Amino acid sequence: MSEAAATSKNDDATPEAYPYFWDKEAGPLKAFLTKYKPSMVQDDGTKPWLWVERTAPAREGTNPDAATAEAIELLKEMTKRVEDIQNDDSIPTRANKKKGLKSKKELREEVQREAAEKLKEISTKHSFVSGKWLMFVPADKVDAVWASIAASLVEGPLASTSAYLTKVATSPREQRPYHQHLLCIYVPDVYDKDSVTAVMKVLLRQHGANLSGVKSNLYTAIGLDSKHASGIQSTVWKNAALMHDAEMKALKDAYFAELSAAKASSKSEDTADGAGAKDTAAKAAKPKLKNVGKVGGSP
Template sequence: MIDEKYYWTPGNELTLDNYLQKRRPSIVTKDDTEWIYIGKPSSEDSGGETKVDAIAKAICLGKVVVDKLTVRVKAIESDSNIPRNAKNGKRSKKSMRDELGNDAAKELQKIVMTTGYTEGKLMLFVPPEQVDAVWTQIGRSVAHGPLHEAGVTNAKVSPTRTDSPSSKHLFCIYIDNAYDTGLIRKVATVLLKDHGLDPTGAKSNLYNHLGIDSSHPSQLRPTTFRLDEALKAQYDPKVEKERNKTAATAAATDGQSIKPGANSAKRQHSNATDKKPVAKRPKTAATMYKEGDMFAGSDDEEK
């Protein structure tokens, strides 16, 4: 059950900034609440009986898929005839597990789309020394900023763990469809460009209900999309590498001196006066974040 004290919506008695100040993740602990929320109530909380039935059906069907996968994965692990590494024409244990996992993931996606329980989130982890500033950025963005415009419904952050205060804080940025690659790409791009935040991937809410994480015995991958998969069309590493190579070549060419000749001094003087300075490409928000300067130039910078 969600404690309304830690859930801000537009009708809250506190203003957004007052809420963000009073409910800072650095001072709220897990003894107080499991999560701190912001945004409109999720469809799970406000969808009525129809939504509850859809969720229950999805969980029931999904459990069958995951239980079946778990049994088969355990059988592979215990079968001494299946090698750890592929050899003599035999497939490896990992290859067989991956194939089963991919098939199970497709079945879970089909269940999600059939039942209509499509909700999910993008996730990211933030160290304690940055969590309050990041939560303020995310909160404002979800309420009336670029994340809101990108289709984010709400967000939550984990409070401080009293047993491990140095642990990173988990942020969940909620979207209506965890399998909509266009929506995931749009939200991930906002997180990267506008906020300098690097999400680890997207995950269906059904996975949470089924207890799927990195330590689950089914060994099913815990995310429906990794960041590189969601952004592949825009941020293909090969394309980025080639673009940087081209830019470096152009910069080197611009910096070459003119060979000596009868009119070399005159031509060099002409080039020096006519040549326009090459504008440096500004740092991306992601770069500033990695350098610890994520709010450089931001109007919302914390004082």
């Protein structure tokens, strides 16, 4: 599943009276996760997502509609500027430092960086700064990963972070080879680097997650994805902008080492239990010797 296919303008709005949405008033989380699994719920156009909410986000002072309208106009302007650069034959493909000429690529990137900064200004002005960590999960692993993330958010390691909501894509109508499910973990402010990084650390260390960056909900609302004509980066943060590769690897390695140790311990216990059961069974099956008294009378 591509980012473009997985997100649309209203995908970040939590639905009302929707059976595939869980909050603390909806009964035990375990029952919800058992009943509704992403591999088993098929999207017929009415149930694209499963949702789990730890706490409702603060909405006071936010104006997503105004932010979206302003950002759409900005995106149109920036897209045109990028296209004009691309179509201007007077701009060289390669930079010429001696003549002080920048390449098409350099000029496009300047516009794209400017656009990202202006989108941040719009988000901040209208208090529409929420967003989400993105994960793409293989179909054969999605049920286990989703259950783990959802439980972590409500009553596990993620509950101690700013993350407040998660969702996962349900299954497409037709089976596709190598299909992946988009899983999102929502944060209240994508521009709060420390808060976003704290969530990242938990996802890596406690879940071994394969992360695809942090996307603003405003970006989703205006249709800015990785295939957009503007070429503007479709995520506010890439992984490497928040953490060094070595640190990310160390956190994931620690998770998988712990997982392997737990599996080995469980296997060892199962083996010991099996051996104990065999000993007990053997003892029970062993014939007992009869207690034979002395033959004959006293001397």
